[in-house]
Amino acid sequence: MSPWRMTRWERGNLPPETDPIEPAPGADGPERRHEALVSVRLGPAAPGSHLVEYLRHEPCAVEAWWIAADVDAVVRLSAPSVTMLHRAVADLRLRAGVEVAEANYILRALDLSVPERRRDVPAWEVSAA
Secondary structure (H helix, E strand, O other): OOOOOOOOOOOOOOOHHHOOOOOOOOOOOOOOOOEEEEEEEEEOOOHHHHHEEEEEHHEEEEEEEEEOOOOOEEEEEEOHHEEEEEEEEHHHHHHOEEEEEEEEEEEOOOOOOOOOOOOOOOOHHOOOO
């Protein structure tokens, strides 16, 4: 493999646990997971079974769905660091027979719970945001 395609720890510089870009999770909170939804279009010569087999062995792959759209599938990836997540997206492009892979990185979940309304403010004055 070309050294330009390798990560720093694959070249022998740093193991992923000591990467200074990604801080180690503290003992005071849960581990932060970074996630992405990747839209995948298979190449003309790549069978869908190749993608499925690849995803079964990909540790970052959490869920995947075949969909009826401009793309063939959507894959949910999850990793403990952004570096590992980028690597998983790149590996989809390089090794899974994928022609197009567009990643949508998840920043945070939306709070869909209904906020408690204050009694002194009319309902029409409460902000929707």
